[in-house]
Amino acid sequence: AQSVTQLDSHVSVSEGTPVLLRCNYSSSYSPSLFWYVQHPNKGLQLLLKYTSAATLVKGINGFEAEFKKSETSFHLTKPSAHMSDAAEYFCVVIRNTGTASKLTFGTGTRLQVTL
């Protein structure tokens, strides 16, 4: 079985300061991992994805994540938070079944950005 654990349900940062959203994964094989963002009353937008190529993955809106196999982590970071980054962030692990891929979501981290 595979799963992801998002260590913080809520993170609050000041605008202009760095963002760190933590995610640890559990998988019996080399996983594919994604981060999605959900703004209030909006759908799920794909931020970035890791699929066993470069371990440092760059996404949209200045976000990036680093896959660390030794730590089974895939933390999401951004050097400088913006008010528009306030949203719910989901770490996701993918299981490829041969004909389809099943996404398993973490419980989410709500990012609050203050002035």
Next chain:
Amino acid sequence: EPEVTQTPSHQVTQMGQEVILRCVPISNHLYFYWYRQILGQKVEFLVSFYNNEISEKSEIFDDQFSVERPDGSNFTLKIRSTKLEDSAMYFCASERYFGPGTRLLVL
């Protein structure tokens, strides 16, 4: 950029009624999914669909649920007899891309 669309955006129904949630996936994609998110909870996998048939379903996806792609473009999720606990946001996904969701409220 192509996007996944879902209709309606909101649906209110009475317990025991049938609802059909509609999705238009991205046209050249082959794999489609339904997920749901009960308010305040995590996003849960319901079903995956490939080559006009279900490839995998979760324990949530019982006999009350069905999916089909009736005309080669729309991808629908039907709930035959809704229960209060079916109230949730339902997301359609076309491969890695999600639609905006349908918020279903069962009274």
